[in-house]
Amino acid sequence: MTNIGLIAGIGPMMGAMQALGITGIAHAQDWTPLPANVGAGKSVVVLGAGIAGLTAAYELEQAGFFVTLLEARNRVGGRAWTLRDGDKVEMDGEETQTAHFSDGIYMNAGPARIPSFHQGLLGYARKFGVPMEVEVNASRSAYVMAADGSKVRMRSAINDTRGYIAELLAKAINQGALDQQLTAAEKAKMLPFLKAYGDLQADGTFTGTERSGFGTAPGAGVTFASPGSPVPLDQLLANQQLPLSLFEDNLYMQATMFEPVGGMDRIHAGFDRNLRRPALRGAAVTRIRHTAKGVETVYKDTASGVTATIVADYMVCTIPFPVLAKIDTDFSPALKQAIAAVEYDYSNKVGFEAPRFWERDQIYGGISFVGAPTALVWYPSAGIHSARGMILGCYNSGQMAQAFQQRTVADQIATARGMIDKLHPGHGADLVNPVAINWHKVPYSLGPWPAWNGVGPGPGQEGKIDTPGFRLLQKPDGRVYFATAALSQTPGWQEGGIQSARLQVTAIAARAAAQALVAPRTRRFAAA
Structure with a gap:
């Protein structure tokens, strides 16, 4: 029985x-x-x-x-590999790297964030008494940077684009272009929504919004805030990284995200x-x-x-x-x-220890998207307002990563340093103690995850x-x-x-x- x-x-x-x-x-x-x-x-x-x-x-x-x-x-941990001072990085065909980090500095060479709906992993963290903290996965103060080096704050990219789209849609409704799609009742409800959605003026035009930042900052007495001028629509559309302003709308990237205190491992x-x-x-x-x-x-x-x-x-x-x-x-x-x-995909990370110059730029965690060949700059969530932190100058995957890992490790580090310096001029010299990880070369892994449908231009992790x-x-x-x-x-x-x-x-x-x-x-x- x-x-x-x-x-x-x-x-x-x-x-x-x-x-x-x-x-x-x-x-x-x-x-x-x-x-x-x-x-x-x-x-x-x-x-x-x-x-x-x-x-x-x-x-x-x-x-x-x-x-x-x-x-x-x-x-233990497999891909969940946290590097700390003194750890060795061995990759097939490459010289051994040694992490030289200050006390409390670490680099998550593999996974670095946990979505809130991943209750299996979070449940084991609770069961085993592993302290967790919020991982700041997106910062509206971070940037999207075009290939020519021009950059736009994430808050401007998101809210100015939304304002222009709301204005265009309101004009289309008012000109009768959507009469076949909307009833009179729906139009009556849609126009007030678009005004709120895009922060439009009373006449339905978009002239800027404080959601994108202040033109004049609020101050003492009668120093009133005012919005700045919006980024011109053609400039927004010319920025190749603009679609990545939707990054945090992806279910896997939505707040609240978590990370274990002290490292994923x-x-x-x-x-x-x-x-x-x-x-x-x-x-x-x-x-x-x-x-x-x-x-x-x-x-x-x-x-x-x-x-x-x-x-x-x-x-x-x-x-x-x-x-x-x-x-x-x-x-x-x-x-x-x-x-x-x-067939396994490709993925690389390049990290540096540095003084937290990005926090003086009002960036506390989150990601700036910079495009090929390094994809992004990722700022640490842990240790905010401490003296030093671990900043990633590269985290790429797919075909971009396949090409990137063919460079020498020294060139990978120099390229990642250069992209951070392009985004934050003058701070490339602040980046010390670099480490590069090419997951396709890591013994006992030989890749980050399978590319079941072939190695593509993007990560393709879900589907x-x-x-x-x-x-x-x-x-x-x-x-x-x-x-x-x-x-x-x-x-x-x-x-x-x-x-x-x-x-x-x-x-x-x-x-x-x-x-x-x-x-x-x-x-x-x-x-x-």
Whole structure:
């Protein structure tokens, strides 16, 4: 009766998966934790201690499974990599960089923000007592900078453009151009709305707005505020970065955004602290084999070169596909082909330590968009009004990043410095202690996220991903299950890794519970 009850507890999740016709396309949904003892007597080896691997290991342990978590790096977190003073940056084909940062300065080389609707990741932060703070993802004092170096404050780009659009639409209504689309009642309501929306004058014209900043600042006594002159429409439209003034309207970028105090990897360290058996680090997997009743994993200690073998009932593999493709496995030919065919995108970051000159420009966090080849300048949210901070002079992805990473590291740093100096003249000299990260060159990652539909001109991290390879990799190969943000609809976000891991550990728990009905419980775990 106990085992039947365990299966019943997993039923709602499995029903959702079965309704899809396959075992698990990752998708946003509520999740029911696994029954407490469903894994008693069963063992699982989890490969990779990024967010998916940590989630899988933690939830499987909570359900009674005996879990071994192997991680090739000497740290947990995977892409959630926070650099602090003294940390080494090793990239394939490049000389080792060493971070030289002042006390309290750090650089999130990977993810650096968490949307408020990513409740899986935020929930684990709460569970593990990881302090969080608001990440200022957008600042109206930041800039959009055209290719010729002309720049417009974000508040002006947004509000002046809105004013011109409101004026044009009001004129069209008043001239009868929209009589076929609007009823008289709708027109009567639309015109007052447009006046408020664009801050139009009584005659429906746009002459400027204090939303874009003051022409005359308010002061003591009868020193009244007044709006400045709007940026001319042709100048706004000539700015190639103008569409990025809509950046914060993207659901994934909307306030409120969060970040862990002290660096993104604090959440992953929280996972590791709360595992009964923390991750075994420096354990690089070299071989995977199915056995009659489980899975055998051979790994090498990266420090000593000594190999060891783990045998477990099940495996959760979270290794990035470009890395997995190079490991000796006995996966089915179709699965091997699918793994080898996954193309990963490109992404780079270049960070500098600097005195907070941007705060004297009224920029507290947020992003200025500067275009190719570096894409943006990202200002820190943490440590506002402190002496120094970490500013990013580059965060690009897609084809722009593919070209950028072909430059030497020195040239990448010089280019990023030059873009900051172009945006903030004279401050390029303030930028010290640079670090460059090219994710396509990072060992055990070899890319930031998959480009399921090909490397494009933009990041392309979210969307309706549904290719034959994507569907095949959702399914287990024998007792091997694949969990990674790459197999979610948000491969560039940590929440996708959590969703994928939860889906697959639920499938393992259901399988273990079903097998327990027909076979005696035995613990199968060995290490040699």
